[in-house]
Amino acid sequence: MSRLGRTVLAAGIAVATATVSATAASPALAEAPPTAPAEAPPTAAVALGDSFISGEGAGAYSPVVDIDGETSTFPGWSAPNSAAYFCHRSANASLHRANLPGIEDRFNLACSGGQPADFANASADRANGRQVAAQLDQLREVAETHDIDLVLVGVGSNNSSFTFGKVAEKCANRFIADAWIGWWEFWAEPWAVEQDPCSDADLATAAELAAATAETSAAVQQVLSTLAEVDADGEHRVVLQDYTNPLPEELAHAYWTEDNRDDTRDKFRDLGRERYAAGCPIHRASLAPGHRFSQGLGTMVSQVYTDVTTGFPNADVVLLNVQQAFDGARLCETTGGPQQALATAVRLMDGPSGTYVTSLEGANKLDISRIANTCVDYFQTCQESWHPNAAGHLALGQCLTGAASTNSREVSCVRSPNGTITVS
Numbered sequence: 484m485s486r487l488g489r490t491v492l493a494a495g496i497a498v499a500t501a502t503v504s505a506t507a508a509s510p511a512l513a514e515a516p517p518t519a520p521a522e523a524p525p526t527a528a529v530a531l532g533d534s535f536i537s538g539e540g541a542g543a544y545s546p547v548v549d550i551d552g553e554t555s556t557f558p559g560w561s562a563p564n565s566a567a568y569f570c571h572r573s574a575n576a577s578l579h580r581a582n583l584p585g586i587e588d589r590f591n592l593a594c595s596g597g598q599p600a601d602f603a604n605a606s607a608d609r610a611n612g613r614q615v616a617a618q619l620d621q622l623r624e625v626a627e628t629h630d631i632d633l634v635l636v637g638v639g640s641n642n643s644s645f646t647f648g649k650v651a652e653k654c655a656n657r658f659i660a661d662a663w664i665g666w667w668e669f670w671a672e673p674w675a676v677e678q679d680p681c682s683d684a685d686l687a688t689a690a691e692l693a694a695a696t697a698e699t700s701a702a703v704q705q706v707l708s709t710l711a712e713v714d715a716d717g718e719h720r721v722v723l724q725d726y727t728n729p730l731p732e733e734l735a736h737a738y739w740t741e742d743n744r745d746d747t748r749d750k751f752r753d754l755g756r757e758r759y760a761a762g763c764p765i766h767r768a769s770l771a772p773g774h775r776f777s778q779g780l781g782t783m784v785s786q787v788y789t790d791v792t793t794g795f796p797n798a799d800v801v802l803l804n805v806q807q808a809f810d811g812a813r814l815c816e817t818t819g820g821p822q823q824a825l826a827t828a829v830r831l832m833d834g835p836s837g838t839y840v841t842s843l844e845g846a847n848k849l850d851i852s853r854i855a856n857t858c859v860d861y862f863q864t865c866q867e868s869w870h871p872n873a874a875g876h877l878a879l880g881q882c883l884t885g886a887a888s889t890n891s892r893e894v895s896c897v898r899s900p901n902g903t904i905t906v907s
Contacts, residue, residue, distance in 0.1 A: 523630065524628060524629050524630045525587040525588050525628075525629050525630070526585055526586050526587045526588070526629065526630050526631075526632045527586065527587065527588045527589065527590055527625055527629035527630065527631050527632065527633075528578060528581075528583055528586045528588075528589045528590070528631075528632065528633040528634070528635070528887075529578075529589075529590045529591075529592060529622060529625055529631055529633070529634045529635070530576065530577075530578040530589075530590070530591045530592060530593045530634075530635045530636075530637075531592055531593055531602065531618050531619075531622065531634060531635070531636050531637075531638070531706060532593040532597055532618075532635070532636055532637035532638040532724075533593060533594065533595065533596065533597040533598070533637060533638055533639075533640060533641050533647075534571065534593075534594075534595035534596065534597070534640075534641075534647070534866070534870055535637050535640065535724070535726055535727075535870070535871065535879075536576065536577070536578070536591075536593035536635060536636075536637035536638075536724070537570055537571055537572050537573065537576060537591060537593035537594055537595050537597070538571060538572055538573025538574070538575055538576030538577075538579075538591065538593075538876055539571045539573070539595040539866065539867060539870040539871075540571075540826070540827040540867045540870030540871050540872050540873075540875070540876075541573040541575035541576060541870075541871065541872060541873040541875070541876045542573060542575060542872075542873060543573050543574040543575050543873075544557075544568065544571050544572060544573055544574075545572050545573070545574060545591070546568065547567040547568050547570050547572060547594075547615065548567070548615075549567035549614045549615060550567070550605055550607050550614050550615055550616050551614075555567035555568045555614070556568060559835075560832070560835035560836065560837050560861060560863065560864055561835040561861060562863070564611065564861065564862045564863045564866075565607070565611065565612065565613055565614050566613070566614065566863070567613055567614045567615050569595060569596075569613060569863045569866070570593070570594035570595055570596075570597075570613050570615060571594075571595040571866070571867075572591045572592075572593065572594070573591075573873075573876070575873040575876050575877070576591055576593075576876050577635070577871075577876045577877075577879035577880040577882070577883050578591055578635055578880075578883070579591070579880070580876055580877045580879075580880025580881075580883075581880040581881070581883035581884045581887065582880075582884045583633060583883075583884070583887055585632065586632060586633060588629060590621075590625050590629075592618050592621045592622060592625075593618070593637070594606060594613050594615055594618070595613075595866060596611070596612070596613060596641060596646070596648070596866075597613075597618070597638060597641060598612075598638070598641045598642050598643070598646075598698075599638055599639065599642055599695075599698040599699045599701065599702035600643070600698070600702070601615075601617065601618055602617065602618050602619050602638070602702040602705055602706060603617055603619055603702070603705050604617050605617050605620075619705060619706065619709045622634075622706075622709060622710075622713070623709065623713050626713035626714060626715075627713075630714070630715065630716060631710065631713070631714050631719050632718065632719050632720070633719065633720050633721075633722065633887055634706065634710065634719060634720070634721045634722070635722045635724060635883060636703060636706060636721060636722065636723050636724065637723075637724040637725070637726075638699055638702060638703070639695055639696075639698075639699035639780060639783055639784060639787070640726055640780055642694070642695040642698050642699065643694065643695075643698060644687065644691035644692075644694050644695050645686070645687050645691055645695070647726075648862070648866060650681075650686050650687070650776065651829075651868060651869045652858065652865075653681060653685060653686075654680075654681040654685075654686075654765050654766070654769045654773065655764050655765060655829055655868075656676050656855060657676060657677050657678055657679060657680065657681060657766065657769075658680075658746065658755070658758070658764050658765050658766050658769070659755060659759070659764055659851060659855065660676040660677070660678045660851075661678035661679075661746065661749075661750075661751075661755075661766070662746070662750065662751050662752055662754060662755025662764075663750065663752055663755060663846075663847070663848045663851045664678065664750070664848055665749055665750045676855075680746075680766035680767075680768035680769040680772075681766070681769040681772050681773065682772055683772045683775055683776070685772070686772055686773070686775075686776040687776055687779060692779050692782075692783055695783055696783045696786050696787060699783060699784070699787050700786070700787045700790040700791065703721075703723065703787055703790075703791050704790070704791055704794055704795070706721065707721065707791060707794075707795045707798050707800075718799075719799065720799045720800075720801060720887065721798065721799065721800045721801070722800075722801050722803050722883060722886045722887060723784060723787065723788050723791070723800060723801070723802050723803065724784075724803040724805055724879075724882075724883075724886075725780060725781045725783075725784035725785070725802075725803070725804055725805060725806060726777060726780045726781065726784075726805070726806065727777070727805045727806050727807070727808050727809050727871075728773060728774055728777040728806070728809075728813065729809070729813055729814055729824075729825075729826030729827075729869040729870070729871075730763060730765065730770060730773060730813055730814055730815065730816075730826075730869070731770070731813045731814075731815065731816035732770060732771070732774055733767070733770060734758075734763060734767060734770070734815045734816075735815055735816060735817055735818050737818045738754075738757065738758055738761060738763065738815050738818075739767070740754065741753040741754035741756075741757045742754070745767075746766050746767060746768075747768075755843065756842070756843045756844055756846075758815065759829065759842075759843050760841065760842055760843070761814070761815050761818075761820060761821060761828070762814040762815060762820075762821035762824065762826075762827070762828025762829060763814045763815035763828075763829075764829055777806065778806070781804065781806050784802070785802065785804075788800065788802040788893070792892075800892070801886045801887075801889060801891070801892060801893070801894065802892065802893040802894070803882060803883070803886040803894060803896060804893070804894065804895040804896065805879060805882050805895075805896045806895075807895065807896070807897040807898060808825075808878055808879060808882055808896045808897065808898055808904065809824075809825045809826065809871075809875060809878065809898060810897065810898045810899075811898060811899075811900050811902075812824055812825040812898065812902070813825070813826060814826050814828060814869075824872070824875075825871060825872060825874050825875035825878055826869060826870060826871055826872060826875055827867050827868060827869060827870050827871075827872045828868070829865070829868040829869060830864075830865055830867050830868050831854050831855065831857065831858055831864070831865050831868075832854070832857050832858075832861075832864040832865070833850075833853065833854050833857060834853075834857055835857065835861045835864055840854055878898065878904055879896075881896070881904040881906070882896035882904065882906055884906070885904075885905075885906025885907075886906060889906065891907075894906050894907060895907065
């Protein structure tokens with residue numbers, strides 16, 4: 484029951500009690516002291532899911548309680564990637580930036596790298612999982628002290644078939660290798676990374692997307708089942724959010740060539756340095772497959788919404804499409820630089836130093852190999868790459884604001900050329 488509904492009901496009970504007390508025949512009943520109404524628990528909004536929900540890329544990361552109940556603060560860049568802190572739950576995440584009238588407390592239970600299986604099972608139970616408890620167990624803990632009125636869910640880009648991080652890493656590495664390693668060196672050094680642009684099959688096949696859809700649908704249905712068990716008044720809205728691509732359909736023309744060389748030629752280091760500095764180290768030919776991948780994730784989430792609302796026809800579930808929420812402000816969409824975009828540039832370190840490499844000027848292929856391998860060995864050093872930044876999460880917070888208050892079941896969040904966010 485909503486807070487307003489509880490207030491009205493309490494008032495009605497008080498009036499009825501006064502009437503009975505005044506007219507009761509029994510002296511014992513007449514002398515009984517009035518019973519104070521139970522105080523309603525504080526209302527809460529909760530976030531569940533992966534990096535696009537946890538606040539990856541937005542900084543200001545909060546300590547995280549690990550699976551053993553210990554509070555995990557920053558463990559250092561050379562710590563295992565599985566450390567609970569690297570869930571990267573940000574104070575700047577969209578959950579905290581949304582305008583949610585009536586919500587008293589907010590709980591970010593999402594975890595960067597989260598997969599559908601992590602809803603019902605501890606992330607620590609799977610390979611490369613963070614050391615945190617099942618997200619639904621964490622949700623149950625919140626329900627012990629709060630009335631859950633809103634749940635933001637974003638999950639599916641990481642699953643047992645593919646992960647967003649691996650997809651991004653693959654395409655960026657191929658571009659960098661192509662820019663620094665000649666075709667003749669590739670044949671002489673068969674260990675070198677592939678240099679061809681990413682294709683659709685490199686990102687996610689139809690079969691992989693189908694498997695991811697099934698996993699994600701099952702996980703979201705578990706969320707609704709859990710809420711039915713733990714939310715005492717039974718009134719809550721679930722907002723199911725999809726994904727936005729950090730890169731445009733085409734790079735700004737200034738990033739097409741450099742020193743009369745483009746990315747269809749062999750070894751184009753100046754262009755590689757330019758695109759890395761701008762935050763978009765990727766082949767132009769990889770952009771279209773990348774957007775088809777993003778659209779595939781959107782189709783997956785839409786199908787999950789259909790599955791969930793079919794299985795729970797009375798549930799208050801809203802599908803939030805954010806695929807156009809960054810339009811006009813994606814990396815290398817303009818020449819304003821990564822600081823003007825709503826997503827983080829690719830961020831790499833030369834060893835787990837805590838200092839990001841912002842320029843590859845003067846780097847040779849051995850330097851490139853060493854820097855790239857830092858990301859492989861210590862993935863936490865580069866996991867912020869190509870995620871919404873603080874401004875991006877602020878925009879997504881506006882999207883959530885609209886989805887939390889809409890009367891529609893499906894809404895799209897679109898950024899206009901002047902930066903205005905519209906939810907309709």
